[in-house]
Amino acid sequence: MSPTVPPPPLTPPRIPRRGRLTTWYRARSLRTRLTFLTAAAVAVAIALSALACWFIVEERMYGVVRSDLENARGSGPPADLNDCTTTPQSALRKVQNSAPQPLAGAAAPRDTQYVIPGPIPRYCLPGMATKAIVPDPADLAVLDLKPSQFVIRDGHYTNGEPALVRISWIKPPALPPTLVMVATSTKAVEDSLRQLAFVLGGVALGGVILAAVAGRLVARSALKPVDQLTDAVEHIARTEEVGTTIPVQGEDEIARLSTSFNSMSTALANSRERQTQLIADAGHELRTPLTSLRTNVDLLIRSDDTGRPLPPATRTKLLGNMKAQMQELTVLIGDLLQLSRPDSPKPVRTLAVVALHEIAERAVERAKLRGPGLVFETATAPWYVHADAAALERAVINLLDNAVKYSPPGGTIEVRLDGGVLTVRDHGPGIPPEELPFVFDRFWRSPSSRQLPGSGLGLSIVAQSVREAGGEVSLGPAQDGGPGALATVRLPGGPTPA
Template sequence: MVRRFRTLPLRSRLALLVATAVAIAVAAVAVVSWLLTRGQLYDELNTSLKNSRASDLQVKQAVAGCAGPPAVQSTSEFAYTQIVLPDGSRCVAPYSIPVKVKPSDLGVVNGSLESTLHNSVTDRGAPVRVHTYRMGVGDGQEFTVSVSRPLDEITTALDRLALLLTGLAGVGVLGAGAAGLWVARAGLKPVDQLTEAVEHVARTEDLTVRIPMEGEDEIARLSRSFNSMTAALASSRDRQARLIADAGHELRTPLTSLRTNVELLARSERTGRAIPPDDRRALLESVQAQTAELASLIGDLQELSRPDAVRSGPLTVVGLHEITTTALSRARLRGPGLTFSTDLSPWFVRAEPASLERALVNVLDNAVKFSPPGGTVEVRLRGGTLTVRDHGPGIPADELPHVFERFWRSPSARALPGSGLGLSIVARTIHQAGGEVRLEPATGGGTRALIQLPGAPVPPPGKP
């Protein structure tokens, strides 16, 4: 049953649940109302019986009926009167119907009970309500008297009430089912819109679809989340398209140059016309340089193609000053004519050593690339802030907001080697390590790169 219920549409399940809940509530109210009414009617009947005490004349007539001919019986539905004797026999008053004696009636006869109220039946099987009590007559005699009234006056009213409540409950359940279906349709309308939007996106891959948002309820939050998701997916697809387009543009130049040089070498071999040694050496050096540039570009693309949540290696506690020293040794090879002024204080951070080293190499390469011949690159590490300053031409203020964008290069630097991905990798790596990086003009000319990473001047316990 539960499995079958789960296979129903959500709208049908909501309508069924609402109808069931209302049916239970209506049934509970009906039962409680019937029980309260029944109790109230019994209380009124008990009060009426207690107030309807037999007269001395009725008692004497009942006693006379036991001594003489049988009492005249009537079908009167108001009250029946009889005297209960110690042996359980009865003396019925005229115009009354005999009622069966119960043990509680005998308890009143023998004095163990003062009075009793209970249900019984007549000799004909009709249900009655009985009040049995002790009563004295004028000559000093005392008898046990039972006064009873038919229960039909209660049961008839209760049967009518039960029928009425059943009809009202049925109407209420049907109304609740209809209301539940209407509520389910109205409440699930935004969900239907969301479903249609999702199906449209899955069918057409159109990420410009947006769902109208009204209010601050759960449906509005769901719509807002869907709109945010589609906007993020659209932005991601746009970035991916730009990355592919920019990568294709950047790959075209080295590939064209490499193809031209290889074709010259191949034509020389095919025609037998030797290329002068100096020209051949230049061609081979150009092929080697273009190959290295392609390898570097492909490596940068692979680095940037990984999702931000995916790291190339585990985070470990490393010395930023140590990684900076290693990166400086590589930068000195690329700028043999430059002077590197260093001032590094110990600072330990949690990062990926390989990625962090590559980011620092990119920053230092940028300083080497823009430093004038014989210039100085100043590298300083104090309190978790690494500063790399060159004395080159600097970066115009209007270009600073774009320096960390993929494939962006200053118009003045397009003739220099590079793909425009180095600083993008730097920003990504530093942000993953919880730090910040920025470029700013240096006083007196040049550019200053500032990298701030959270850490401590001493390694944590257990680290060398």
């Protein structure tokens, strides 16, 4: 049996450096990230500005040195070939060990050096020279240029000091073409640039530190509304006290966010208030039929327990009342279920093409059964709408039930549908003007109709169903000045199915 080989130990996956930086960045607070981004942006801006400044200064300073070289005079030839040596160092020592000797022709600047080309080049320095220039084999290429032309290159002295060197050539009498090397030290320039780099680096570092501090202050000031918003949200989450708002200042994105939060908080508070009011009103409305049912049931049970049955007529009347109360309770529960749906309209894709004139005709037939002594005058023209058929039919039935409830015996109810406008006119007592603003409120009932059956939810269901279909509904006095009320429903659509 072969020995069992243990599995290799599990090692965590190696996270790339970039991934670690991203993880660290996302783990910071918004204030810290804003401070970091501000400092980084300022650091980049300062670094680019410092680099641009350094390069500009470098170009200007070297430009001055080049300009001086272009205008330097170094055309004086050596006085004697014997004064030249085979190396720049030996030529410099010879000059330093002897008294200054003038050159033939014009005087040359101190940093001038002459090179006589040949198998063994010879170097000459003016009598006042203090430095020798390190030659370059490529300098001989200047002989291909005209005597008035020159070349400037980077170079250095024999002591290692950096310099800019101008190379040209002349033709002295009795001598071969001679190279003229004129140099200007750039040590001062490089020292100045080095100091400038330190200064700019210090300024950049100080700027980054100041930017971080300023970014922190700016982040604290800019995110103060966000902190207030966060505190408000945490307060609501902790106490469930909706309706809390925060002050809004300005018109920026933070102000818009605060305004939206205030609107949302207010909407939630209103929704909870409506929900609480709905529960309270529903409990109040349910209490009456339930109490009546319980009383009637207790009366029946007590009559059976005592052995004294109720008279048949009383028992029949009692059972009829119970049935009516059960029907009223069923209608009330159905109305509550209807109103428990969201107030926002359903998307158009969930609706269907509905024949409003057919719905109105079916509703009139059902209303005739509920008001057998009433006269219905109906005139409906074809009209098709996008709506929920069941909800819309319930809304029309509720309008007709309201008209039947308030119509006098033998009264007339007029139903008209023309051009998408459905009107229902009764000839009852009408609605007082001061009560018109409340007719579509849930559980609202006119003081004069409290003794009539109903829950006060019918017209609320009408308003909600019509609103979901994209229409509008109104209720007011009859337009001809006669008795009764006029309900008007306007729904978008057309005379033919679309």
